[in-house]
Amino acid sequence: MNILLTGASRGIGAATLAALQASGHEVAGHSTRGGDGLIAADFIDPEGPRALWSAALDQLGRIDVLINNAGIFEGVGVDASDDEWHAAWARTLSVNLQASADLCRLAVRHFRDNGGGRIVNVASRAAFRGDSPNHWHYAASKAAIVGMTRTIARGYAAENILAFAVAPGFTVSEMTDEYLTGRGGAQIVADIPLGRVASTVEVAETIRWLATDAPPSATGTVIDVNGASYVR
Numbered sequence: 001m002n003i004l005l006t007g008a009s010r011g012i013g014a015a016t017l018a019a020l021q022a023s024g025h026e027v028a029g030h031s032t033r034g035g036d037g038l039i040a041a042d043f044i045d046p047e048g049p050r051a052l053w054s055a056a057l058d059q060l061g062r063i064d065v066l067i068n069n070a071g072i073f074e075g076v077g078v079d080a081s082d083d084e085w086h087a088a089w090a091r092t093l094s095v096n097l098q099a100s101a102d103l104c105r106l107a108v109r110h111f112r113d114n115g116g117g118r119i120v121n122v123a124s125r126a127a128f129r130g131d132s133p134n135h136w137h138y139a140a141s142k143a144a145i146v147g148m149t150r151t152i153a154r155g156y157a158a159e160n161i162l163a164f165a166v167a168p169g170f171t172v173s174e175m176t177d178e179y180l181t182g183r184g185g186a187q188i189v190a191d192i193p194l195g196r197v198a199s200t201v202e203v204a205e206t207i208r209w210l211a212t213d214a215p216p217s218a219t220g221t222v223i224d225v226n227g228a229s230y231v232r
Contacts, residue, residue: 001212002060004053006030006103007070008038012122012171015204016069023208028056028063030070043070043099044091053106062114065211066107068100068145069122075134089137096141101148108152108161116160120210121149122203123222125169129230142167146222153220162219164210169226170197194227 003020007013008029020027030052034040039059041052057063072095076088104119111117126135127142145165152163170188189196203225210223224230 001025001064002062003027003065003067003211004030004056004060004063004103004107005067005069006052006099007122009033009036012168012200012203012207013069015200016067016207019201019204019208020211023212025212026060028059030056032070043095046094046098049099049102050106053103057110063107063110063117064114065118065120066103067120067122067207067211068103069207070099071096071122071141073135073138075132076137077134092137092141096138097144097148100145104148104152104163108156111156111161112159116162118211119149119152119161119163120207121145121163121165122207123149123165123167125167125224125226125230127167128232149222150220157216157219160216162214162216164214164219165222166203166206166210167222167224167226168198168203169224169229171203171225172197172199192227192229194229196227198225198227 003025005013005017005027008017009031017027017029029038030041031038032040032042039052039055041048043049072092074088074092076085100121107117107119123145124142126139127146131139149163149165206223206225
């Protein structure tokens, strides 16, 4: 399969890139700055998603799967200034939600002309149980990702366009290291019945399966990877 993967430079994205390539798939990977064979695109720029899609299409010729993994996790407190509050929300929603929505739209239109395709969106446990008081905007962006994924699944299944989501809990990655340290790793692990946070390899394998092997009837599914720290 020909796959476009966003946020492929580190953490879950890098592990997913490795898993897909090891399985023999052609992958156009993305990062904000590019380099190491990745396509550069800044999702703060409204033109970033379309530029990435065009570059990936030039590289691959056809796209069979879109994986929206890119995201940011930046805190802002309720005591921040109005300008800081609004800027934090705008930045998080631009990267975590709007860019994913733009790419999903481009994918649906492309898939309609090519017999179908798959979308895998990386959400979060926070979509269902919320997050810290400094991360309202992050939880909101991920809850919206889940709603968007289910809407796509329901709206386009008849055209062989499938949509899935993964909702990781805490994962050992660069994006969460600082947060884990700040909150206290022992306290976080105590809330996980499995006794540890998820590895990027575990989340990547879940993404790989949804992107390439999950049965079509599973469209609309959101898979939790959180060590039973939140069950629903």
